[in-house]
Structure formats: structure tokens, C-alpha cells
Amino acid sequence: xxxxxxxxxxxxxxxxxxxxxxxxxxxxxxxxxxxxxxxxxxxxxxxxxxxxxxxxxxxxxxxxxxxxxxxxxxxxxxxxxxxxxxxxxxxxxxxxxxxxxxxxxxxxxxxxxxxxxxxxxxxxxxxxxxxxxxxxxxxxxxxxxxxxxxxxxxxxxxxxxxxxxxxxxxxxxxxxxxxxxxxxxxxxxxxxxxxxxxxxxxxxxxxxxxxxxxxxxxxxxxxxxxxxxxxxxxxxxxxxxxxxxxxxxxxxxxxxxxxxxxxxxxxxxxxxxxxxxxxxxxxxxxxxxxxxxxxxxxxxxxxxxxxxxxxxxxxxxxxxxxxxxxxxxxxxxxxxxxxxxxxxxxxxxxxxxxxxxxxxxxxxxxxxxxxxxxxxxxxxxxxxxxxxxxxxxxxxxxxxxxxxxxxxxxxxxxxxxxxxxxxxxxxxxxxxxxxxxxxxxxxxxxxxxxxxxxxxxxxxxxxxxxxxxxxxxxxxxxxxxxxxxx
Ligand SMILES: [Zn+2]
Numbered sequence: 283x284x285x286x287x288x289x290x291x292x293x294x295x296x297x298x299x300x301x302x303x304x305x306x307x308x309x310x311x312x313x314x315x316x317x318x319x320x321x322x323x324x325x326x327x328x329x330x331x332x333x334x335x336x337x338x339x340x341x342x343x344x345x346x347x348x349x350x351x352x353x354x355x356x357x358x359x360x361x362x363x364x365x366x367x368x369x370x371x372x373x374x375x376x377x378x379x380x381x382x383x384x385x386x387x388x389x390x391x392x393x394x395x396x397x398x399x400x401x402x403x404x405x406x407x408x409x410x411x412x413x414x415x416x417x418x419x420x421x422x423x424x425x426x427x428x429x430x431x432x433x434x435x436x437x438x439x440x441x442x443x444x445x446x447x448x449x450x451x452x453x454x455x456x457x458x459x460x461x462x463x464x465x466x467x468x469x470x471x472x473x474x475x476x477x478x479x480x481x482x483x484x485x486x487x488x489x490x491x492x493x494x495x496x497x498x499x500x501x502x503x504x505x506x507x508x509x510x511x512x513x514x515x516x517x518x519x520x521x522x523x524x525x526x527x528x529x530x531x532x533x534x535x536x537x538x539x540x541x542x543x544x545x546x547x548x549x550x551x552x553x554x555x556x557x558x559x560x561x562x563x564x565x566x567x568x569x570x571x572x573x574x575x576x577x578x579x580x581x582x583x584x585x586x587x588x589x590x591x592x593x594x595x596x597x598x599x600x601x602x603x604x605x606x607x608x609x610x611x612x613x614x615x616x617x618x619x620x621x622x623x624x625x626x627x628x629x630x631x632x633x634x635x636x637x638x639x640x641x642x643x644x645x646x647x648x649x650x651x652x653x654x655x656x657x658x659x660x661x662x663x664x665x666x667x668x669x670x671x672x673x674x675x676x677x678x679x680x681x682x683x684x685x686x687x688x689x690x691x692x693x694x695x696x697x698x699x700x701x702x703x704x705x706x707x708x709x710x711x712x713x714x715x716x717x718x719x720x721x722x723x724x725x726x727x728x729x730x731x732x733x734x735x736x737x738x739x740x741x742x743x744x745x746x747x748x749x750x751x752x753x754x755x756x757x758x759x760x761x762x763x764x765x766x767x768x
Pocket of ligand 1: 302305306307318319320321322323324432
């Protein structure tokens, strides 16, 4: 039987606010354990939470970008559960009245557009982090770090509209790009700033009712999501094909061993005994605030990608690569504003500058300030286009700047040997090569195209690499044709 896969994702995005969701403790990663805690985030009796206004502003940014309906009034609720990393024994979340509902995130899988519908986005707080069991002498201990307890989170839930593991990883990649683009999260999955759970079920192709779903927890990398979901689909197909039934469960995917482990049978909403958080007022967002968030929204990544492709004429691949980050796409636009054609700007950035990402520069601000200031780099590109330096020489200069710390502002503008260009300069070199390699020239004339490249190489060598290969080829053809006629 053929099976259709049905997947819905629940994604958690940690917001990069300065302080936590309901108290003034710093929100920062990697501090000494249990140093960023206070009576509020430790849930001590009598402590009162206060909502972080910046976190709500960030939630609005995301909701507006995704076209969600923004609720003028939403409600924080207590989600009760006992777990060692939850010091209050409940998590402050939103339940039946979330801040954002509906909306969609546009993605493209294999070139086909897909609008992934969202159910909701709500605000909540993160739990602490447990470290299980560690050996200390002859004892085994679990430890808990509460620095993360109370860090602002957005939970974004999709409708069950995803149909393959690949769609899941494309969706997550797009979400990561968006939260970075909006400046609300670094979306670093290694640091847990973006996490994902997947609800997976299968049903016979053509069926309209949903099969029993299982929940995959803690998918911590984009590859992990794809692999975990793939493994779970295989497991479900095997059970059902053997006549068995899927039972509702929560599973953990172990990426290191590519294995699934059943963690617990799934809780139902009623197990959490939700009730409105009595210590927090209703969250009110005025129409003016929503309108202001809409007005401040930047051009969104998919819109810019479409404009790069359809408006500037970049290939779909380049348009996608160059809009991976807002900073990189801004950089490209600056080159274009300096008078470089979109096509050349895109070629130079994607084939040359990106080669040095991670070895010379780490973020686009490095590129802009140290390695390739837009004005200097635009000058270099236009010198290549006007054939005053060769592309080879320009690449050499780039190498000097990237790997040996040369100053781009002078090198790109005035550096490099002038290109040997123009018939008057090049033709003598071409004739000399044809004279030196007369038998090779005869071979080409006799119809064997293979040694043509050899002749081009010889001319380039004579010019010490300063000739423009296209001109050399043209002159060689002319000279050969002249010989053939004589
Ligand atoms: Zn605190």
C-alpha cells in the first residue's frame, strides 16, 4: 500500500532580548550555571512576574511578517507539570487565547512554492536545563542549570500540511532565516535557540482522516529533523504494514546513533491543567501597536529573493544564496548602488567573496569594514569590466586582501598590473606563439580543435597572465583564419 505522510511542526524560538520573559535576569547563553536567577524565575513564594515588553514587540514582528491575526487581547496561562528543570512546577505559556493565529510561511521545495499554514504563535518562557546523570566519584548526579528558566520563547505551530522530511528541513531553514532577518533571535540550533518537535502520522494515499500521530521531541539540528522524521516514518510504515497499530507516544531521536526511543506515552492537554495565570494581566496589544509593527516591517526575505530573481534577473540559485542573510543582501544592493550591474555584483559576491566566508571573514560587517568595502570593491569590479585589469589579477588582489591583510581601499582602486589589452598590444604576442608552434597551428587549421587551448595558454604565458583570455581567443581565431586563407 502507498502511504501519505502528514507532519506538523512545533518550533520554539528563543528571543534575544536583554532580560528574561518575566524578570530582569540577563538572558545570555553560556554563563556560569545558576548565576542568572532571581526569586521570580526560581518560582519562590511571593515573587511576582512582569511581562517583558521587548519580547512582545518581537512576537509582533514575527506575527506581522507571517501575516497572522494579532489578538488585541491574549492570555497567559499556567501549564502545570512537575519536572526537575521547571522550578515553579508550571510554565507560563498561552493556551486558548494566543497572541497570533493563522498566517503562513512561504517556502519553495524543488522549485515549487508551498505556503506552509500556521495554526498559531504564542509567547512563553523556557525551562531550565538538566544534565543527566554525571559521574562524580562513586556517585551519579543529575544537575540543573536555571539560567535558561524564564528565557522568552515563541512557540510556532504549523498546521499538519508538511508531506516529507525534506519539506520540514526547508521550512526550518526558512524560519531560521526569517527570525535572524527580523533581528529577534540568532536561531542558532546548536545553542538551542531554535528547536523543533514534529508530529508525524501516516495514512493510505487518498484517505482524508488523519492517522494516529506520534511526537518527536528535541530535534536539534536541521539534518536531525530530516533524519528523525525519516526514521519515524519508516518505523510507522513497518508497524502498519505488519498489521500493527500506531500508539500515540512521544519519541526521542538520538542523532548520534540514528535511533528512536519511546520516551513516554503522550500527555493530553487536560494533563496540564491549564488555567489563566493569576499573577499577570491580560496581554493587550492596541491596534496602533499592530499598525506600527506593520509599518516598521522590513522587506521580507522571500520578497527580496523574488525581487532579486525577477527584478534584477539573478538566477534562482543566486537569488536564494544572496538572500540567506539580510546583511549579505544589503551588501549586494550597495554594490549595485555603486553602479555595478546586478549580474556582475551577484557573480563576484557568490563566486568570490563567499569563498572566503569562515576563513577570512565571519560576518558581513567584517566584509564591509575590513575586506571588501562596497565602494572599493565596486571599483575593482568596474576595472575588470572596462578591461583595465584582468579578472585573474582582480582575484589575486582579493586573495592578498583576504589572506594576507592587504588594504582593499588602495589595492582595489589603484593596484594590479594594467591588463594587456587591445589588438596593438596583443597581436604581436599571438603571432609570436603561432610562429613558435607552427605545427600545432597547422593541426588546428586541419580541423583538430583540441590544441586550441594550448595556444591560448601560450599567449597568456607570454603576457605574464595580464592578457584578457577572450581577446586572446578572438585574435588567435583571426590569425589562424588569415593563415588558412594564405
Ligand atoms: Zn530571574
